[in-house]
Amino acid sequence: MLSKNEIKHIQSLYHKKQRDEQGLFLVEGKKMAQELLNSNFLIHKIYATTVWLQQNDAQKPITTIVTDDELKKISQLTTPNEVLMIVEAIKASTPKIFNQQLTLVVDDLQDPGNFGSIIRIADWFNIPQIICSNNTVDVYNFKVLQATMGSFLRVHIAYTNLEDYLSKTNQPIYGALLKGNNIFETQLIKDGYLIIGNEGKGISNSLQQLITNPITIPKFGSAESLNAAIATGIIVSHFK
């Protein structure tokens, strides 16, 4: 049975400001719930139907049983899927140091679907970390999480001031610029940073100046640009 206060609390976590203040976020659906149970994330509270609880009995102490109608009230899915979890956020402001690895750097990306796809690309290609500018869309945004298909559990995400951070590194900094080196004709080394720009504005001026290795995906046709996530996928696949 769900109290009005509980519904209110859950719905408050739809908003970034509340997620940040409380250090909590929401995860929904059987598949994502299963992956979360196998991860290092700390689960705060579970709201599940009896069907889900029958298969996940060990989770009883932190689980509230809800009806399908109650689940609908707290779910952001069009078709709610048995379970909703409140989870403790792991969002660092200090990036980790990974040697001999490529790190993705995201500069003010706004589209949740794009960011989710990029996290999934990182997970596929074994890129351990994504460092985001403070104005990048929140990783715990519902649409971002859905688009990651669970990959957010395996990629370390940090938010920081990118100018400060990147100006201190000695590693190569790659960025896609109009007049960079053709990625198909360039020997890419395997570590360093790859900057991904905002969907409309590209890489901000202050960061462009920090790029040591400008690169370009050659254009054969007429499109003005590629979607940010598509460009990331193509470049990363050439690093590997």
Add this chain to the structure above:
Amino acid sequence: MLSKNEIKHIQSLYHKKQRDEQGLFLVEGKKMAQELLNSNFLIHKIYATTVWLQQNDAQKPITTIVTDDELKKISQLTTPNEVLMIVEAIKASTPKIFNQQLTLVVDDLQDPGNFGSIIRIADWFNIPQIICSNNTVDVYNFKVLQATMGSFLRVHIAYTNLEDYLSKTNQPIYGALLKGNNIFETQLIKDGYLIIGNEGKGISNSLQQLITNPITIPKFGSAESLNAAIATGIIVSHFK
């Protein structure tokens, strides 16, 4: 001045069934309108603010002047942008024949953003045609058009029965399967068909049997799969 019937007519074109029956679709915004005026598409009707008309005087005969409030009523954009056009559809049921070219084949893709991104990839890499199964999302769906960023004007899109069509070709048919050849270690030839599967179900069984060249994007990490549009971008970039 907009009549009620005109508003009704425009809004009817939000729906695929009506678009198909009337052979018309809607395009919005200054940038897309400009590209349309420079394309081979036939513009049926223009609804524009006086601001737009001042810069596009030659379009007067087919233009109805609307106020910002009227534009809001007929627009699907959150922020309507000066102009909306009714355009004649060019949607073929018979694919064109292009020699020595790669053709994309889309099998029941459902997500408008994914399909729009794939059209943009085709335009970037100079792929002249995309052949879609009859159950693929409509190219004139508003969200698809927005995601193409105008690229739908330059790529020929055909809808047909893929089994029938592909069973008659002698060209190589590529498809991403779990146990295909690593694309980074395969010499890809430059013509043929590349099948892109549905987001959830992948390539349907009947089409899998027609694949002559199974390929795979090697996985280095843990993600279960890549987004369909991302996978397309990576594979196509390796064809070029």
